[in-house]
Amino acid sequence: MTQCQKLRPSAAATYAGKQGFSYFEGIARETTGAQAICMHLLTIPPGGRAKAHKHATHETAIYMLEGTTIMFWGQSLENRMEISAGELLYIPADMPHLPLNPGPGEARAVISRTDPHEQESVILLPELEALVP
Template sequence: MKKIIITKKNKLEEEINSGAMIRLAGVSEGLSNAKNIHMAIASIPKDRCSTTHYHTNCESAIYVLSGEGLFLHGENLEIEESISEGDFIFVPDGAMHQPVNTGDLELKLIVARNTPIEIVEEVPDLGRKDC
């Protein structure tokens, strides 16, 4: 029989941070023996952002749980789109992006990926540096 795993909020797995973005996994290879999926909550403090980055081996689906911000993307991050509670974002593999918190509260994102272990490439020369 296949085993269902429930990860309690006090048992989340801290991941490598990206800039000011902190990620806590609830479904991962280590926590749940997941083979084809990963799910985490990412938090970005007010006036802060992640580093510019892309994922080489996975697609990402992001849900804005709370807060407001900008989602920078495009070949040179030339596209800035507003994001807020209730928005969904699809990020294909290889697409550069940088979430930025522009609101008064913490920006919280639920992030799901189609692989348990992501490969992240940071692009420090692009994107916002003031956050």
């Protein structure tokens, strides 16, 4: 029987994502038995930058809580988008992207995906790394 569950994110419960950031453990198959979604908190330090990546077959929705990030996206990371606190971002499945925090403060966001395992669908794209200054 499936039950409702409550979690409280804690600095002690973080994990290193393939993308190069540390995530607060959140809703996922591993923590709650979720079948089709995951949701995590992410804090990006000033100057922090993810590795170029995509999420195979899974969509991503992000709500910026604090700060501003810049995201490069597209098959060659040719597009640039700034996302600030209070804004929502949708990333289609299989879309290459690379977020970074230009600073000066931290950037904090709630991230959800249609992948209950969160990290299983991450595909790193090292060939795109040099395309972002």
